[in-house]
Amino acid sequence: MPELAMIIEDDEDLSEIFGQALTAAHFNVEIVRDGTVAQRRLKELKPDVVILDMHLPNIPGIDLLRQIREDHRLEKTRVVITTADALMGESYRNQADLVLIKPITFTQLRDLTSRLHR
Amino acid sequence: MDVIRSASRFFDNLIDVPSIDPDDSRRRKLLNIILMGMFLIAIITVILSVIAKVLQFAGAENISGILIASIAGVISCFLVYLINRFWSGTIASVIFLLIFVFIITLADTLHELTNGRSIYLLSIPIIIAGVLLGSKASLAFWGVATLEFIILGYNEINLPAIMSFLWLATIAWLSARSLEHALKDLRNINAELDRRVIQRTHELTESLSRERIETGRRDAILNGIADGVVVFDQSGLAILANPSISNMIDMPLEKIIGSTINELLSSGLKAGGRETLEAQLERSSSSFSNLRIEWEKKTLLINASEVRDDRNQPTGIVAVLRDFTREAELEKMKDSFIAIVSHELRTPLNAILGYAEMFKEGVYGPMNEKQLSVTQRIMMNTQRLLSIVSDLLDQAQIQAGKLKTRMVSCVPAELLENFRGVMEKIVTDKGLPLFTELDPALPLKILGDPQRLHQIMVNLANNAVKFTDKGGITVSLLLVDKSQWCIKVSDTGRGIPSEAQKYIFESFRQVDAASTRQHGGVGLGLSIVKQLVEIMHGRIEVESKYGSGSVFTVTLPLIVNAEAQTQPIPLIEE
Numbered sequence: 001m002p003e004l005a006m007i008i009e010d011d012e013d014l015s016e017i018f019g020q021a022l023t024a025a026h027f028n029v030e031i032v033r034d035g036t037v038a039q040r041r042l043k044e045l046k047p048d049v050v051i052l053d054m055h056l057p058n059i060p061g062i063d064l065l066r067q068i069r070e071d072h073r074l075e076k077t078r079v080v081i082t083t084a085d086a087l088m089g090e091s092y093r094n095q096a097d098l099v100l101i102k103p104i105t106f107t108q109l110r111d112l113t114s115r116l117h118r
Numbered sequence: 119m120d121v122i123r124s125a126s127r128f129f130d131n132l133i134d135v136p137s138i139d140p141d142d143s144r145r146r147k148l149l150n151i152i153l154m155g156m157f158l159i160a161i162i163t164v165i166l167s168v169i170a171k172v173l174q175f176a177g178a179e180n181i182s183g184i185l186i187a188s189i190a191g192v193i194s195c196f197l198v199y200l201i202n203r204f205w206s207g208t209i210a211s212v213i214f215l216l217i218f219v220f221i222i223t224l225a226d227t228l229h230e231l232t233n234g235r236s237i238y239l240l241s242i243p244i245i246i247a248g249v250l251l252g253s254k255a256s257l258a259f260w261g262v263a264t265l266e267f268i269i270l271g272y273n274e275i276n277l278p279a280i281m282s283f284l285w286l287a288t289i290a291w292l293s294a295r296s297l298e299h300a301l302k303d304l305r306n307i308n309a310e311l312d313r314r315v316i317q318r319t320h321e322l323t324e325s326l327s328r329e330r331i332e333t334g335r336r337d338a339i340l341n342g343i344a345d346g347v348v349v350f351d352q353s354g355l356a357i358l359a360n361p362s363i364s365n366m367i368d369m370p371l372e373k374i375i376g377s378t379i380n381e382l383l384s385s386g387l388k389a390g391g392r393e394t395l396e397a398q399l400e401r402s403s404s405s406f407s408n409l410r411i412e413w414e415k416k417t418l419l420i421n422a423s424e425v426r427d428d429r430n431q432p433t434g435i436v437a438v439l440r441d442f443t444r445e446a447e448l449e450k451m452k453d454s455f456i457a458i459v460s461h462e463l464r465t466p467l468n469a470i471l472g473y474a475e476m477f478k479e480g481v482y483g484p485m486n487e488k489q490l491s492v493t494q495r496i497m498m499n500t501q502r503l504l505s506i507v508s509d510l511l512d513q514a515q516i517q518a519g520k521l522k523t524r525m526v527s528c529v530p531a532e533l534l535e536n537f538r539g540v541m542e543k544i545v546t547d548k549g550l551p552l553f554t555e556l557d558p559a560l561p562l563k564i565l566g567d568p569q570r571l572h573q574i575m576v577n578l579a580n581n582a583v584k585f586t587d588k589g590g591i592t593v594s595l596l597l598v599d600k601s602q603w604c605i606k607v608s609d610t611g612r613g614i615p616s617e618a619q620k621y622i623f624e625s626f627r628q629v630d631a632a633s634t635r636q637h638g639g640v641g642l643g644l645s646i647v648k649q650l651v652e653i654m655h656g657r658i659e660v661e662s663k664y665g666s667g668s669v670f671t672v673t674l675p676l677i678v679n680a681e682a683q684t685q686p687i688p689l690i691e692e
Contacts, residue, residue: 013469
């Protein structure tokens, strides 16, 4: 049974590319494009990897990050933060397993996430 | 009082003789005064003689002679006066003096006149002649007196008297002459004074009218210009302002004039602006340029400079205000435009790149060689477009002064690793090796802007790759000394001609036009690097010999932040 990756990304193209990259990295992929939906889905599912965009409609990425970190059920979940803001990215380094600064290429994400398998 | 005044005016009119020659006028006036005196004496004598005759006083039988002489005196005085007044002063004076001599001659016995008590009377015409007819006339009347002595005293000529008269005449001559000279000098001085007064008056009139013209012109200029102008004196009071400033800050001119800087400020300056302006005033005392303040709904640009007089003493401050509202709005629009473009251009380009990559990686099925090559071209061109967009946006931000570095703790080893991650493929794709070197003497963590440092390294390396066909690229992070570290990017490319080294850091410049077509790019990479380095208070140097590669060295201040070394970065709330 392949591991589950949840991609939380509002941009349609990027979420498609990320989805394909994670599929190529042998994950089952669940794509969420909205903060509130993500909040709900994080309670229903138990993703092994979360690709989290920090700029989301409705709910800021930081709230979702806190939700994941406070949920014992998700204590083994690895979080990959994606942001276009390099400085913000730096400040999240301690809270995330991986911080990627946009633009993120398909091969970059595929190669990096394939190392996240347990 | 009026009676006295009009009597005096009448008397003045009587004795004054208008003449072009002031000496002549003076002499004729003097003659008139003497005549007036003699006329009065003669009149009184006539009256007394008539009374004595009528009342039959003792000895009145001999009075007829005196009466006749007095009447003759009155008549001659009047005639001489007429001659003096209306004809000639000289002739009148000569006649008067001759009559005077004649009267003296007739007034006493011959003996008394030549040797006795009346002899001194002859000195009177000699002395008066010098005053009435000019200094030399004294000598002439000495001649007259001598002649009279000779004629009248032919049997006993009084030589001592003649010599005494000569002596008297000489003294009269000399004193009259010195009086004349003194008067002449005085007149010259007066004339000079008059001339100067006239000249000064003329100059004053001219400068006044010039001033009026200049003031008029200045007012016209001040009133005509669109910029607001206000001048403060040394004590900080507004002494001059133009209508533009009145419109700009919506305050009548009369209210502006006489206000202090603070009073003007308090009327419309938005919160924050006041502090800015006060800080500026404190910092640079009175001269500053292009200070932007928010005034009610307007944005104003203030330029102020000290006014100094011709001795370089400060006399006040002139402030020129420009309504910058429209420009500020445009700037704001430009900023948001840049932000939108930045996001809207990059997002689809990233998507194109991503999809092309997926094609290439066979996500949507295998591709033939031709398809692969085309996909590669799509990716390459998109990459190029992305970097041009980034460069243009960076350049726009730098030029607007908006690009700020954010100093955080960063790890040199990570910098180098991230750099390798981006550049390794690009360099090796060109068949070149990429060498990286980390100086073990460098601190583990330093303070810097990792994003911008990365950009500097990537830009320099991209530039090196562009112009290198064989050999390799070396990137080193080195410790220079206690306070500096450097990024060194060396290549084995064709090098930069020395004349081109001067302008390679200018925007939109490349060594030659052909290289633009050959190597792509808009010529911003090195310019951005230089500007970034300068924002970070560093410097960039290039060492290159045409044909044997180039070395770019970026030297930056080394800041080791002890706090950043130990403390984790807190979670930032959005």
